[in-house]
Amino acid sequence: MSDWTFERPPALPLPQPSEESAPFWEALKERRLVLQRCAACDAVTHPPRARCGKCGGMEFVWQESDGRGEVHSYVVTHQAVHPALRGYTPFATVEVALTEGVRITSNLIDTPPDQVAIGQNVQVGFMDVGESIVLPMFRRG
Amino acid sequence: MLPPFRHRALHKNSSMSFSNAVAIAGVGETDYSRDSGRTELALSLQAIQAALDDAGIAAAEVDGLMKWFVDTSSEAEVAVNLGIPDLAWFGEINQAGNVGAPLVAHAAAAIHAGLANTIVIYRGVNGRSGRRYGRGDVTGQGGRGAGAFTEPFGLLTPQHGLAMAARRRMFETGVTSRQFGQQAVIQRKHANRNPRATFHDRALTLEDHQQSRLIIDPFHLFDCCLESDGGGALVLTRPELVRKRRPHRPLALIRAAAQSGPGQSSPVHRTAARLFAMARLERSDIDVVQIYDHFGPFVLFALEDYGFVEDAGHFVEDGGTMWDSGKLPANTSGGHLSEVYLQGMNHLIEGVRQARGESTSQVPNAELSFVDTGIGTGAVILERSDP
Numbered sequence: 001m002s003d004w005t006f007e008r009p010p011a012l013p014l015p016q017p018s019e020e021s022a023p024f025w026e027a028l029k030e031r032r033l034v035l036q037r038c039a040a041c042d043a044v045t046h047p048p049r050a051r052c053g054k055c056g057g058m059e060f061v062w063q064e065s066d067g068r069g070e071v072h073s074y075v076v077t078h079q080a081v082h083p084a085l086r087g088y089t090p091f092a093t094v095e096v097a098l099t100e101g102v103r104i105t106s107n108l109i110d111t112p113p114d115q116v117a118i119g120q121n122v123q124v125g126f127m128d129v130g131e132s133i134v135l136p137m138f139r140r141g
Numbered sequence: 142m143l144p145p146f147r148h149r150a151l152h153k154n155s156s157m158s159f160s161n162a163v164a165i166a167g168v169g170e171t172d173y174s175r176d177s178g179r180t181e182l183a184l185s186l187q188a189i190q191a192a193l194d195d196a197g198i199a200a201a202e203v204d205g206l207m208k209w210f211v212d213t214s215s216e217a218e219v220a221v222n223l224g225i226p227d228l229a230w231f232g233e234i235n236q237a238g239n240v241g242a243p244l245v246a247h248a249a250a251a252i253h254a255g256l257a258n259t260i261v262i263y264r265g266v267n268g269r270s271g272r273r274y275g276r277g278d279v280t281g282q283g284g285r286g287a288g289a290f291t292e293p294f295g296l297l298t299p300q301h302g303l304a305m306a307a308r309r310r311m312f313e314t315g316v317t318s319r320q321f322g323q324q325a326v327i328q329r330k331h332a333n334r335n336p337r338a339t340f341h342d343r344a345l346t347l348e349d350h351q352q353s354r355l356i357i358d359p360f361h362l363f364d365c366c367l368e369s370d371g372g373g374a375l376v377l378t379r380p381e382l383v384r385k386r387r388p389h390r391p392l393a394l395i396r397a398a399a400q401s402g403p404g405q406s407s408p409v410h411r412t413a414a415r416l417f418a419m420a421r422l423e424r425s426d427i428d429v430v431q432i433y434d435h436f437g438p439f440v441l442f443a444l445e446d447y448g449f450v451e452d453a454g455h456f457v458e459d460g461g462t463m464w465d466s467g468k469l470p471a472n473t474s475g476g477h478l479s480e481v482y483l484q485g486m487n488h489l490i491e492g493v494r495q496a497r498g499e500s501t502s503q504v505p506n507a508e509l510s511f512v513d514t515g516i517g518t519g520a521v522i523l524e525r526s527d528p
Contacts, residue, residue: 083278
């Protein structure tokens with residue numbers, strides 16, 4: 001295992017929480033990955049939404065994810081298609097299929113872009129960015 | 142002389158139905174470039190005039206205008222400049238580039254319902270010298286909305302999400318980058334036959350494609366659409382009106398139109414089901430297709446998802462989408478990859494030309510011309526109608 005570490009382009013946009021998503025970002029500050037679950041039918045959704053797509057319920061509870069999943073897909077950005085990326089390419093972005101059945105976009109903090117593979121088992125970690133934002137990041141596991 | 146129609150004719154009592162009630166009677170475009178030196182409004186006005194001349198219709202006869210929501214020239218501005226005395230119908234559809242066929246559906250429905258007689262759809266854009274859609278600082282959401290869950294991790298452009306889907310598709314079906322390249326090469330060959338095309342004078346080999354730099358892996362440079370300056374326009378009206386003006390020319394009638402809304406899963410399957418049911422046609426009846434190629438790999442995915450072929454990778458490898466020798470010629474003007482990136486407008490123009498027998502890569506005896514303008518968000522089937 002190499003000691004390669006993902007260097008996040010520091011000027012990437014930071015998440016701007018909405019009314020629906022604020023609890024998700026608040027929980028991350030406590031290093032917890034939480035998912036929105038419909039109080040009526042238990043369907044788990046991500047990203048958070050206003051109304052359950054399955055049953056129409058508008059009440060939700062926040063359940064802690066076990067943070068495990070596998071790489072569903074990934075891309076490697078080679079061209080700096082945004083000023084924030086200059087000097088930071090190539091880097092990989094992954095879609096992780098969590099065991100709860102939803103997918104979440106993130107980066108792998110311990111895997112160089114040329115070693116990312118679909119099906120790779122991963123588990124959540126956390127990265128502090130900015131003053132009060134924590135991002136869910138993943139590592140092999 | 143054309144051979145007899147191979148496909149099923151419309152039912153006799155279909156005179157009240159939407160099918161074939163409205164024609165795309167005129168098409169027009171500007172020159173295509175990297176730096177037009179004109180405003181987007183000027184591009185639209187120039188393209189509209191060309192389309193009206195093509196149809197034999199005067200600007201003062203136009204009573205409807207429709208546009209892409211993202212187009213910067215308002216209907217009011219265009220109406221004033223065209224000298225339209227009575228604008229009975231106007232509107233735009235709010236998505237991204239993928240609303241060409243939905244605009245045709247809306248306009249045709251309005252004409253069919255009697256709310257307007259002659260509607261112009263236009264798109265004029267300085268997409269290379271002005272706002273470039275390939276730039277994350279242009280198309281990004283600044284971490285707001287859905288962007289909160291993607292942009293902080295480096296997904297910043299439409300290309301990122303599409304590359305993510307393409308990678309998964311490669312994993313699931315085994316389709317390869319070389320096969321994506323085959324489609325890019327075929328479209329370039331079409332562009333080499335089209336004097337309007339941006340890449341008219343430049344050849345492309347499979348090795349060129351494979352060796353071109355990666356932009357967002359798995360997409361190479363030549364999987365990506367152009368960024369272009371240019372304008373295009375369509376004139377929709379009742380067939381009886383335009384037949385008098387252009388008595389000797391075939392007309393492109395709108396046989397069917399369908400769309401599938403944003404956020405829907407499997408939009409292609411939904412659109413395909415509605416479209417072919419309305420048209421009362423089988424996939425095998427279609428003679429030629431234009432498919433929205435923001436990224437070339439999606440032509441292959443759409444060929445499969447619309448039900449045209451089972452294995453698009455091998456289909457394009459065998460030249461299945463070539464204009465002259467393929468079983469289902471695709472993107473015969475060069476498409477977004479090699480003609481121009483007019484967000485589906487150029488696909489609609491080419492679809493009309495195929496139905497009228499006027500393409501620079503004309504499919505012999507084409508009667509049914511299919512156009513997708515957004516990988517399932519909308520599609521139309523155009524039918525040749527001889528004088």
